[in-house]
Amino acid sequence: MAKAERGPRERMIFSAAQLIRRDGVVSTGMREVAVDAAAPRGSLQHYFPGGKAQLVDEAVGWAGGYAAGRVERFLAALPEPTPSGLFASMVRQWTDEYEADGFAGGCPVAAALVDCAEAVPSTRKAASAAFSTWTGAVAEALTEMGVPGERAGPLATLMISSLEGAILLARAERDVRALTTVARELGPVLDAAVREKGG
Amino acid sequence: MAKAERGPRERMIFSAAQLIRRDGVVSTGMREVAVDAAAPRGSLQHYFPGGKAQLVDEAVGWAGGYAAGRVERFLAALPEPTPSGLFASMVRQWTDEYEADGFAGGCPVAAALVDCAEAVPSTRKAASAAFSTWTGAVAEALTEMGVPGERAGPLATLMISSLEGAILLARAERDVRALTTVARELGPVLDAAVREKGG
DNA sequence: CCTCGACTATGACCGTGGTCATAGTAGTCT
DNA sequence: AGACTACTATGACCACGGTCATAGTCGAGG
Numbered sequence: 298m299a300k301a302e303r304g305p306r307e308r309m310i311f312s313a314a315q316l317i318r319r320d321g322v323v324s325t326g327m328r329e330v331a332v333d334a335a336a337p338r339g340s341l342q343h344y345f346p347g348g349k350a351q352l353v354d355e356a357v358g359w360a361g362g363y364a365a366g367r368v369e370r371f372l373a374a375l376p377e378p379t380p381s382g383l384f385a386s387m388v389r390q391w392t393d394e395y396e397a398d399g400f401a402g403g404c405p406v407a408a409a410l411v412d413c414a415e416a417v418p419s420t421r422k423a424a425s426a427a428f429s430t431w432t433g434a435v436a437e438a439l440t441e442m443g444v445p446g447e448r449a450g451p452l453a454t455l456m457i458s459s460l461e462g463a464i465l466l467a468r469a470e471r472d473v474r475a476l477t478t479v480a481r482e483l484g485p486v487l488d489a490a491v492r493e494k495g496g
Numbered sequence: 497m498a499k500a501e502r503g504p505r506e507r508m509i510f511s512a513a514q515l516i517r518r519d520g521v522v523s524t525g526m527r528e529v530a531v532d533a534a535a536p537r538g539s540l541q542h543y544f545p546g547g548k549a550q551l552v553d554e555a556v557g558w559a560g561g562y563a564a565g566r567v568e569r570f571l572a573a574l575p576e577p578t579p580s581g582l583f584a585s586m587v588r589q590w591t592d593e594y595e596a597d598g599f600a601g602g603c604p605v606a607a608a609l610v611d612c613a614e615a616v617p618s619t620r621k622a623a624s625a626a627f628s629t630w631t632g633a634v635a636e637a638l639t640e641m642g643v644p645g646e647r648a649g650p651l652a653t654l655m656i657s658s659l660e661g662a663i664l665l666a667r668a669e670r671d672v673r674a675l676t677t678v679a680r681e682l683g684p685v686l687d688a689a690v691r692e693k694g695g
Numbered sequence: 696c697c698t699c700g701a702c703t704a705t706g707a708c709c710g711t712g713g714t715c716a717t718a719g720t721a722g723t724c725t
Numbered sequence: 726a727g728a729c730t731a732c733t734a735t736g737a738c739c740a741c742g743g744t745c746a747t748a749g750t751c752g753a754g755g
Contacts, residue, residue: 305732321611323522326712339733342714349713401614407664411610412520414667415600425668454665454674455681461664462657465606468613469624478653486685504702525742538703541744548743 305336306344312336313356318402322353322412322420353409354423360405361427365434372438380439380491381484384456388480391464392473400471403464432457443491452490459483504535505543511535512555517601521552521611521619552608553622559604560626564633571637579638579690580683583655587679590663591672599670602663631656642690651689658682 312334316325327349331338345351371386372378394402406427413420435453440446459479466475511533515524526548530537544550570585571577593601605626612619634652639645658678665674 319614321520321522323520324611324615327714328712337733339735343732403610403613406668407606408610410664410668411602411607412523414602415518416523421668421670425670428665428668451677451681454662454677455658458661458665458674458678459654459658461661462659463653463661465609465660466627466653466657469605469609469620469627471620471624475653475657478650479657482650482654482685486681526744527742536703538705542702 305334305340308334309336309341309344309352310355310359313352314360314405315402317353317356317408318405321408327352350413350417350419353413353417354419357406357409357420357423357427361430364427364431368431368434368438372441378438378442380442380444380452380487381480383435383438383442384460384483384487385480387456387460388463388476391460391467392476395467395473395476400468403468404461407461407464428457439487439490445490445492448490452487456483456487504533504539507533508535508540508543508551509554509558512551513559513604514601516552516555516607517604520607526551549612549616549618552612552616553618556605556608556619556622556626560629563626563630567630567633567637571640577637577641579641579643579651579686580679582634582637582641583659583682583686584679586655586659587662587675590659590666591675594666594672594675599667602667603660606660606664627656638686638689644689644691647689651686655682655686 309330313325313330316330316333327341328338330352331341341352342348345355347354367390368383368387371383375382375386406424409420410424414424415421432450432453435456436449439449439452444452460476463475463479467473508529512524512529515529515532526540527537529535529551530540540551541547544554546553566589567582567586570582574581574585605623608619609623613623614620631649631652634655635648638648638651643651659675662674662678666672
């Protein structure tokens with residue numbers, strides 16, 4: 298991951314997301330975040346007066362924006378954009394990471410949900426917003442590829458649901474099998490939704 | 497949920513699963529489990545000398561068996577078994593719960609993974625085994641319905657991945673939309689895998 | 696009755712971690 | 726220089742929670 302050379306505030310949000318991804322929200326300490334971000338501990342209460350909840354919420358929001366940004370970049374990188382190609386790119390981001398760095402991390406939004414959905418209302422809303430941002434980006438990409446408007450939303454939901462679930466399975470099994478499986482199974486289904494253009 | 501009138505040990509495992517489902521592993525205290533199970537605190541160290549890890553592992557294992565058992569019961573309850581019907585039943589279990597009791601809980605296996613996958617190796621293995629048990633039951637059901645053997649496994653993985661992901665989305669959004677969407681989108685795909693029998 | 700095992704009951708210990716309080720530094724504007 | 730703001734630095738407080746130690750109950754068997 299590119300180490301953004303931004304200010305300490307952004308570095309802490311980024312570090313929080315990374316640590317949450319690996320250990321979950323509750324097991325991730327504020328002090329730990331500061332150390333990981335090479336930021337002074339005192340900055341935590343300065344930049345995040347709302348405490349841990351605020352930091353977590355911002356980390357979740359960052360993750361949502363990051364995922365949406367990736368979708369756009371995947372789209373731009375595809376020589377011939379197809380829904381299956383986009384989904385394959387999204388999945389490959391995970392298989393690449395798992396094969397290169399091991400199965401240490403999951404999705405930070407999922408982690409925040411599991412740990413905070415019931416206990417911290419603002420975090421649940423942040424997670425909802427993150428998914429919404431992400432799903433919106435995917436749906437928009439599908440529409441640009443020729444998927445009818447009323448089909449783009451449901452298919453985006455299906456893609457992200459499958460991906461999130463496959464991430465869980467892959468992490469449990471320490472094997473990318475589930476990820477490659479959903480990509481292979483869903484690819485043709487997604488492409489079938491593109492309205493025929495050329496014949 | 498039927499309150500099993502078993503011994504305190506099983507009640508504690510059941511309670512642990514329920515609490516983990518709602519709050520995650522780390523936020524669920526041992527004392528809390530004992531109270532919820534109406535079991536004496538002293539029984540914790542008696543029945544689970546391996547400590548919290550053992551309790552969590554057994555809760556995850558119980559959840560896997562429970563899910564697999566549900567699959568068989570869904571299958572038996574379907575007048576005319578089809579893959580889409582089975583998947584609809586699996587999804588409906590969640591929509592029913594969410595509509596009746598609110599969006600408080602997620603999948604305990606997912607929760608255990610998020611919180612412990614990296615920190616507690618035995619729990620990661622327990623989660624893997626739980627998914628395996630569950631996936632196996634689904635694959636077997638698909639095979640009985642006429643899905644070719646080499647297709648059953650991948651489709652079972654797809655079903656469980658989508659379901660797990662949709663649970664996350666539904667909980668975030670506090671709306672069963674994602675669950676009903678994946679059921680609707682995947683139904684025809686699953687049924688298409690049944691080899692034609694009658695024409 | 697005594698004992699032994701299974702189970703229950705509690706209090707103590709100790710690390711962890713979020714938060715708060717209080718200061719200290721550094722740069723800038725007047 | 727003085728003052729004001731932004732940021733850094735730390736120590737203390739306090740609650741929580743897993744674990745351990747110790748002891749109590751209670752039924753069965755001899």
